[in-house]
Amino acid sequence: MSRKVAPVRRTPAALRVLRSPPRVLWIGARDPLPLPIDDGPVAAIDLVAWVCGDVLLDMTVAPAKGGPDALIESLGRALASKRAAAPTAVRVASADMVPALQRALGRSVVIEVAPTPEVGPVVAAFVAADDERGGADDPFELLALDETHRSEIARFCTAAAAVYRLAPWETLATDDDVMMFDAPALGLNRACITVTGQLRETFGVLWIASAQDYRRYRAGLAQRDVGEGEGMPPVALGLVTFEPLDDAPPALRKEILRRKWSLAGPAALPYPVRLDTEGQHVPFRIEDVRLATVIFEALAGFLAQHGEGVRSMLPASGWYPVASARGEVAIVVAYPHPDQTGPDDDDIDDDPDDDDPTCRMFAVAWRSEFTLRQPKELAAARKAVAFAFLGRPAKATELDVVAPLQGSMVPVWASLWRPMRDGRAGLELAAENPDFAMGPLASGRDRCAQARFLFGEAVRLDLARGTVTIRDLHDGVCYEILGPPPEQLRIYTRGMRFFGVIIPIGDRRWTFPSVLMGSSEFARIDLATLVSRTREALAGLRLPVDAIDPLAPGPGLLRYAGIAYAVLLRIAEEGRPAPLPPR
Incomplete structure (x- = not known):
């Protein structure tokens, strides 16, 4: 009995080569920071920064006589921010940094010792843009993340635009009306979600991990309002506000428009913010973008279904499927939050x-x-x-x-x-x-x-x-x-x-x-x-x-x-x- 044998398709020899991963070079520098000279003593400090191409990954200052720790700590923040793909090679100007970099990055990352002239112009461009806008923040992190996560940033902007069009600040009476979002697979465990903009000032959506943290956040704001504290309460939170595109400097506005993000209008540019447990600003990472995206998608579904009832302060709840790395996951949304988010009963x-x-x-x-x-x-x-x-x-x-x-x-x-x-x-x-x-x-x-x-x-x-x-x-x-x-x-x-x-x-x-x-x-x-x-x-x-x-x-x-x-x-x-x- 004859047997048919399927032909073996061989890849041409020219294509049967192992392709090397693309080279991603990060450049780190630590240079003296020029300071204005006055009559008093001036402590010498260095500017510490990491860049990838024309993207500033992290920047800080450190005492001039310090060791390699400042540059290594800055590298850790740059890696955590995920503003660029992980490096396959890094370059620094001093051989003294090599042992510390090897411990931090492992042997798989090539470490080069050579001059780092690329860092200065990137830092200067960032400072110039900051001066042009009077020190105000801009969606720099979204632009940086868009270089390596284009589809996810586009999805985030689309979800944010859907929420903006539904105007939740016209549905929820105050910024203390709290919704619960629950999806443990996505890291949402009875999280508190609220919106700002009821006074027609800053429109936005804020999320905090738990009702207990939310109460601490509101208590901290109350103390600040009566002069007993300053700065933001020491509670980790995420926030996306909607800012006028015209407020961005021309070069930045041009860069945003070039990306053709889906925006709800010229006053609806989503600007993300993340605070740590000390109330300090920290980088908005791609993981935070993903979380904000599914929050916005579930919030849009909830408002479309229950907005009229919530406007009358009727309780409401629902299950809203969102796509995630784990497949389709349903987010439970409930209003009001079933846990106590206001003051303690004794205070009332x-x-x-x-x-x-x-x-x-x-x-x-x-x-x-x-x-x-x-x-x-x-x-x-x-x-x-x-x-x-x-x-x-x-x-x-x-x-x-x-x-x-x-x-x-x-x-x-x-x-x-x-x-x-x-x-x-x-x-x-x-x-x-x-x-x-x-x-x-x-x-x-x-x-x-x-x-x-x-x-x-x-x-x-x-x-x-x-x-x-x-x-x-x-x-x-x-x-x-x-x-x-x-x-x-x-x-x-x-x-x-x-x-x-x-x-x-x-x-x-x-x-x-x-x-x-x-x-x-x-x-x-x-x-x-x-x-x-x-x-x-x-x-x-x-x-x-x-x-x-x-x-x-x-x-x-x-x-x-x-x-x-x-x-x-x-x-x-x-x-x-x-x-x-x-x-």
Whole structure:
């Protein structure tokens, strides 16, 4: 039997040579820095720098009599910045540097000893450009990174442009409205993301690794504002601001335009910044560009889907796939951040201007006590709320990011009014606890026992008094409610519908221990629909449907306020149009 033999295709001998990797030469120099001479003594210092071609990789100063450490440390920063491909060869002027360079780079990198005249002109060009722009920063790092990572810089600019067009500073009321981004595979572990530009000053997006670091950052800014500190807080962060292209010097502007990056407009040049744990500027590396890119891509998807709801301060969450070196990864985005990002509760309770500190003091203190003593009840409440929102049992990975579980509404409801397995509510447990039997805590407990469920529409807004008057859609009773922050009052309108649990504070005024939520998205939701859908959710949870009487729904909706809250958000989300892809 004959057998067919496939012909062997041989590469021509001229092509069967091992191609050497391209030569990448870095040049390091340490030269005396000319200083102006005055009458006093002047310490001699050297300028230390590394360049690759016409790219300045790192520059610093060091005492003139120092050893090789300054040039080696500068080399380490240059390698970490990844502004150029890793060197295959380096050149320095002094043979004394060779042993230290061999230890730092290994034997695979060729070390040459020869004059380094190329360094001076590169440094001079950088200094001249800095003088031309008056010392202001420029996107130098993006230009340098673009030389070796062109497609990734282009993707970053495209993602940044998509976010700029969606104008998140018009969606989030303040720069202290924090979103959570979670994707451990990408290095995002419940990271805090916020935006700047609400005052029409500097538009930007900022990210910090954790809620704890974010609180430290805000505390540091507060201390600086009252003169107790200076500089940036010692917290590592990333930031991209959007700057006018016309502010760049002509040569730099020409170089940016030559690259044809995707920009949202002439005022939307993305400028990246990275601070270390000491609050000091450090190079924005290609790894930081990659992280910023996926943050922007997920943020654009989140804003396109939930922007209208977030503008009304409704909680929202979603999963947004992004491409990465690990393949497609989903980033979880949740608003507001489920961890505490504001001041400690004790700081809030001591506020002398609080509308009724006893209510909030009790609600916060009892919520903490209830969480410690009744963790299973709190877990059951969270699962029930997630079910009411999703229409099915939640997966373990969803419980932290389901929209109605963001914020304080569910834990406050679970600890005060929700029926537990034995039929009692948390308020009854508080009444039996001697620690809550006297003083302001007892007064706050008694007021929380007079709470009412409210679903109504605004009939009067009073910015001077800081109140909104809401007419209950069931019985027509009007409630003047004190406590919404100014940024919320400014987005409220007459006729807007509201959801909340309210508590009397005297003088015919009321407040709320958790959230008072108003949104234009509630306009098409009537009370009968909310009652009917909440009863359906109770049936799905095998809870007593008759607990909510359609003819007198208030008491039952109070007992199951967390379920009603989830149902309301679900109805609002069902009515949103499918999001358009970001431009």
